[in-house]
Amino acid sequence: AQKVTQAQTEISVVEKEDVTLDCVYETRDTTYYLFWYKQPPSGELVFLIRRNSFDEQNEISGRYSWNFQKSTSSFNFTITASQVVDSAVYFCALSALIQGAQKLVFGQGTRLTINP
């Protein structure tokens, strides 16, 4: 099966706290890509990161960091020193070969609320 699971439906933290969004995936592909997108209230999907299956290095971009672990099929996303502007729905996605075509499979999304 090609599947992405984001077990946390909603998370609410106070500003400046660190928060980690979990993502677990299933795939039978040997080569695949994982993504994180942010969807603010306006609805537009904002691309955050892409990671290919051969690159297990963790990545840091400002207050954002990602931990990719193939052994546990996880691709978790951490926001350090959260800010109110980080409030949004975050989606983890897997690029998978489905019925001969490359498609994005999205997780259910995690609604993150940062309270002032």
Place this chain on the structure above:
Amino acid sequence: GAVVSQHPSRVICKSGTSVKIECRSLDFQATTMFWYRQFPKKSLMLMATSNEGSKATYEQGVEKDKFLINHASLTLSTLTVTSAHPEDSSFYICSAKVRRGRYEQYFGPGTRLTVT
């Protein structure tokens, strides 16, 4: 670069009418475009994949006569919701791939359809 636009951003129509949503890649040629539907507080659900110059491939459960997709050029795909009903009200998002074999999809800002 890699900007995708959608028009209109919001549309309200009466039951029984048809509405067309346009998806354009503004600064690149898109061999493949995708149409997603998103219900409130839910994830993105792939409706169909359209390749320029050929018929769209619909996901299981999506009515092809209800949701007409045309990918007439390398920069334009249209989704027509025919004989709309209130249950068709949703947020529709398109995305575009630069070329075959690449994993990146660039998303449009979405169209919110309300059928009264």
